[in-house]
Amino acid sequence: MPKVSDAHRESRRDQITDAALRSFAAKGFQRTSMADIIAESGLSAGAIYGHFESKQQIAMAVAQRVLGNRLGELHEHMGAGRVPDPDQVVAIITEGMRRDLIDTSLLVQLWGESVHDEQIRSLVGRVFAEVTANLTPYLAAWARQNRGLQPAEAETWAETALPVILAFAQGYIVQSALLPGFDREKYLAAIRAVL
Amino acid sequence: MPKVSDAHRESRRDQITDAALRSFAAKGFQRTSMADIIAESGLSAGAIYGHFESKQQIAMAVAQRVLGNRLGELHEHMGAGRVPDPDQVVAIITEGMRRDLIDTSLLVQLWGESVHDEQIRSLVGRVFAEVTANLTPYLAAWARQNRGLQPAEAETWAETALPVILAFAQGYIVQSALLPGFDREKYLAAIRAVL
DNA sequence: GTCTATAGCCGGATAGAC
DNA sequence: GTCTATCCGGCTATAGAC
Numbered sequence: 237m238p239k240v241s242d243a244h245r246e247s248r249r250d251q252i253t254d255a256a257l258r259s260f261a262a263k264g265f266q267r268t269s270m271a272d273i274i275a276e277s278g279l280s281a282g283a284i285y286g287h288f289e290s291k292q293q294i295a296m297a298v299a300q301r302v303l304g305n306r307l308g309e310l311h312e313h314m315g316a317g318r319v320p321d322p323d324q325v326v327a328i329i330t331e332g333m334r335r336d337l338i339d340t341s342l343l344v345q346l347w348g349e350s351v352h353d354e355q356i357r358s359l360v361g362r363v364f365a366e367v368t369a370n371l372t373p374y375l376a377a378w379a380r381q382n383r384g385l386q387p388a389e390a391e392t393w394a395e396t397a398l399p400v401i402l403a404f405a406q407g408y409i410v411q412s413a414l415l416p417g418f419d420r421e422k423y424l425a426a427i428r429a430v431l
Numbered sequence: 432m433p434k435v436s437d438a439h440r441e442s443r444r445d446q447i448t449d450a451a452l453r454s455f456a457a458k459g460f461q462r463t464s465m466a467d468i469i470a471e472s473g474l475s476a477g478a479i480y481g482h483f484e485s486k487q488q489i490a491m492a493v494a495q496r497v498l499g500n501r502l503g504e505l506h507e508h509m510g511a512g513r514v515p516d517p518d519q520v521v522a523i524i525t526e527g528m529r530r531d532l533i534d535t536s537l538l539v540q541l542w543g544e545s546v547h548d549e550q551i552r553s554l555v556g557r558v559f560a561e562v563t564a565n566l567t568p569y570l571a572a573w574a575r576q577n578r579g580l581q582p583a584e585a586e587t588w589a590e591t592a593l594p595v596i597l598a599f600a601q602g603y604i605v606q607s608a609l610l611p612g613f614d615r616e617k618y619l620a621a622i623r624a625v626l
Numbered sequence: 627g628t629c630t631a632t633a634g635c636c637g638g639a640t641a642g643a644c
Numbered sequence: 645g646t647c648t649a650t651c652c653g654g655c656t657a658t659a660g661a662c
Contacts, residue, residue, distance in 0.1 A: 248645090264547035266461040270638060281639080283646050291638065341546045347605060348543020351536045352459040357609075364610060396621045399606060403622075406605045407598020410542060414552075415559060426591045427598075430625060443627095465656060478628050480657065633658075640651080 249287050252277050253297045261338045265295055265349055292355065299356055302342050303363045306332060314370050319378050322397070323428045325371070326404045333409070334420055340413040372398055444482050447472050448492045455493055456533045460544055487550065494551055497537050498558045501527060509565050514573050517592070518623045520566070521599045528604070529615060535608040567593055 255277035259268045270291055274281055288294045309332045313320075320328070333339050350357040375394035379385045385393060404427055412418045450472035454463045465486055469476055483489045504527040508515075515523070528534045545552040570589035574580045580588060599622055607613045 244645095264543075267547060269636080271636095280647050282641095282648080285639070286645060345543045345546055347609060348459075348540045350609060351540055352462060360609060361611070396617070396624060398621075399602065399618050400599075400621050400625050402606065403598050403602020404595075407594065407601045410601045410605075411594060411597065414542060414545060414555060416556070422591070423594050426593075426595050429591060430595050439627095464654080466654090475629050476657080477630080477659095481627060486656070627662105629660100629662075631659090631661105634656095636655080637653090638651105639653105641649090642647100643649105644645105644647080 245287070248283075249297070252279065252284055252287055252294065253301060255279075256294045257298045257301065257338075257342075260295070260298055260345070261342055265345055295349075296355055296359065298342075299346055299359055302339055302346065303359065305336070305339070306343075307363060307366060310367065310370055314374050319374065319381055321382075321431070322375070322378065322401060323424070323431045325374070325401060326408070326427055327424050329405050330408045330412075330420065330424070333412070340409045343409050344413045367402070368398060371401060375401070440482070443478075444492070447474065447479055447482055447489065448496060450474075451489045452493045452496065452533075452537075455490070455540070456537055460490055460540055490544075491550055491554065493537075494541055494554055497534055497541065498554065500531070500534070501538075502558060502561060505562065505565055509569050514569065514576055516577075516626070517570070517573065517596060518619070518626045520569070520596060521603070521622055522619055524600050525603045525607075525615065525619070528607070535604045538604050539608045562597070563593060566596060570596070 252273070256268070256273050259272045259276050262268075263272065270281065270284070273291075273294065274284060277284065284294075288297070306329070310329060313328045314325075333343075346356060346360060350360040372391075372394045375397050376387070376390040379390040379393045379397075380387065383390075383393075408420075408423060411423065412420065447468070451463070451468050454467045454471050457463075458467065465476065465479070468486075468489065469479060472479065479489075483492070501524070505524060508523045509520075528538075541551060541555060545555040567586075567589045570592050571582070571585040574585040574588045574592075575582065578585075578588075603615075603618060606618065607615065
């Protein structure tokens with residue numbers, strides 16, 4: 237395959253994924269028809285099926301992008317060797333979601349889908365595993381540094397604390413997606429008060 | 432209408448709602464067809480449409496039951512005048528879900544649906560409002576009793592604490608529905624450690 | 627009230643021309 | 645690679661006999 241063709245393929249896939257993401261955000265995964273995606277993308281049925289095998293594959297590409305955005309930001313902030321306080325971690329995780337308001341409602345939908353869609357479930361599972369793999373060592377480092385725990389104790393503490401941090405992120409996602417008057421600052425302040 | 436007929440109507444509606452709940456739990460709301468509900472109930476299409484106007488109405492009846500179960504238990508435990516510690520509240524809320532394992536995944540699905548389904552969203556919204564109306568006074572009472580706050584301060588404290596308690600419940604729902612090795616005891620212990 | 631049978635529609639995916 | 649036109653399957657809801 238020639239170089240140009242590869243680049244073109246990628247950009248067409250992006251064009252389709254963009255349109256699908258907008259459509260899913262507007263109508264939901266299942267309620268969105270191929271006709272919707274076709275109209276939103278400005279392409280035709282034939283063009284789209286030349287790049288994706290099925291609607292399911294398009295949904296997977298969208299899910300990968302939404303989840304990948306969140307993972308990317310986590311890596312970015314956790315990889316730098318800095319060890320912020322746990323309430324700051326929640327603020328960091330949710331900061332990206334605030335920018336893309338769209339994402340929290342898509343994430344809630346993804347969870348709902350993943351209950352009965354094999355492919356999405358395994359994708360969501362992998363992301364949970366990766367988040368765990370990232371946060372646990374960070375939490376252990378924080379416990380050593382700020383609580384003076386021994387490495388083994390710190391590890392145990394981190395494993396205990398992890399579900400709580402996850403719950404704060406998940407609570408943010410649910411509440412911001414579903415509660416009409418949700419206030420991000422109040423939510424973060426409440427977490428700060430508890431931790 | 433004669434008495435017998437009313438009782439019969441109710442029990443038929445329950446029979447249909449039961450079958451629908453099982454079907455939704457097994458396949459998801461959207462993936463479940465009327466044919467599934469018909470087969471699961473042992474009735475016929477005609478019989479079902481004699482009791483419900485549409486599939487949507489059946490979904491609403493199921494949603495009402497799932498959410499109502501949780502609300503009922505909350506009322507039961509909060510109304511008795513006792514003031515358990517906040518971590519016990521989370522244990523109480525999640526206890527009912529543990530019994531019906533089915534419920535957590537149905538709740539996650541309900542959230543997903545409610546993003547784009549008007550009727551379900553308004554139902555979920557009403558339940559959130561009712562939970563808030565129940566928990567806020569309880570939290571204020573707890574703060575007066577166990578932290579010696581004045582009524583006004585206690586009220587403010589309760590409004591701050593509420594989203595955190597909600598997050599713990601929501602985290603439980605998400606994690607128990609989606610994480611393969613989820614351990615209820617560990618989760619509750621982690622919350623106890625934080626509070 | 628409940629059954630069987632089916633109308634009528636809409637969705638995903640494909641065929642074939644260009 | 646992309647378009648238009650269309651097939652085919654499955655879905656919800658109804659009609660009509662009992």
